[in-house]
Amino acid sequence: MVIKELQIFTDSIKNVAAFYGDLLGFKVLQRDEDSISFQAGKTVLRFLYSPHTTPYHFAFNIPSNAIEEAHIFLQGKVDILNDGYTEIFDFDTWNARAIYFYDQDKNIVECIARKNLSIYKEGPFSIADILGISEMGMPVDDIQSYFDQIKNTLGLVQYSGNKTSFCAQGTETGLFILIDKNNRKWFPKNDNAFEANFKMIVSIQGQDFIIKNTPNDFSIKDYKN
Numbered sequence: 001m002v003i004k005e006l007q008i009f010t011d012s013i014k015n016v017a018a019f020y021g022d023l024l025g026f027k028v029l030q031r032d033e034d035s036i037s038f039q040a041g042k043t044v045l046r047f048l049y050s051p052h053t054t055p056y057h058f059a060f061n062i063p064s065n066a067i068e069e070a071h072i073f074l075q076g077k078v079d080i081l082n083d084g085y086t087e088i089f090d091f092d093t094w095n096a097r098a099i100y101f102y103d104q105d106k107n108i109v110e111c112i113a114r115k116n117l118s119i120y121k122e123g124p125f126s127i128a129d130i131l132g133i134s135e136m137g138m139p140v141d142d143i144q145s146y147f148d149q150i151k152n153t154l155g156l157v158q159y160s161g162n163k164t165s166f167c168a169q170g171t172e173t174g175l176f177i178l179i180d181k182n183n184r185k186w187f188p189k190n191d192n193a194f195e196a197n198f199k200m201i202v203s204i205q206g207q208d209f210i211i212k213n214t215p216n217d218f219s220i221k222d223y224k225n
Contacts, residue, residue: 003200011051011053013035026127033049041131058133064115071087074101081188083188083189108191119131137179143179209222
């Protein structure tokens with residue numbers, strides 16, 4: 001799965017523009033009073049204004065060998081998160097390394113270098129090296145029911161987890177991170193996991209789908225319909 005577009009909400013378009021555009025250097029594709037969008041590799045990251053928001057968790061894929069360079073790039077720009085021991089986390093079962101930071105809305109943003117993708121670069125890291133958004137956090141009440149709906153409509157299988165408190169579903173270029181919102185918090189700082197109100201456009205084997213998630217509804221539709 002490839003995440004072509006992710007739409008989430010913020011209570012300040014101005015602060016988003018300052019953080020993602022001015023500070024990190026993402027290219028601005030569109031901006032008005034109520035929305036702003038950036039090019040993040042293969043993904044368009046779009047923020048819409050809402051007076052009431054809660055933090056999200058999502059992840060950017062970066063080149064397989066770029067975690068140290070990305071860490072250097074982010075130092076001094078953002079609050080890099082740690083667990084009391086390290087700011088660069090090794091996920092051996094995923095064959096990946098990751099760093100986490102807060103953005104202007106205290107969204108938990110992850111940069112993850114997946115060795116299995118075998119995408120390499122040389123030299124210092126820049127925001128142009130972002131490959132795309134590869135994970136979207138979905139705190140839910142019943143992981144199994146969401147898992148079944150995603151599998152039945154998109155054909156995505158389990159990537160990791162036990163489907164009790166955590167399940168990653170999809171592929172290394174696009175994963176739903178399903179967690180039990182009542183019994184699990186976000187790594188690495190144990191932040192509360194809130195229901196995520198978002199919209200995504202994803203591509204699977206050349207076919208595009210629109211995915212919408214609100215507190216009262218989760219839907220997956222063919223993009224053409």
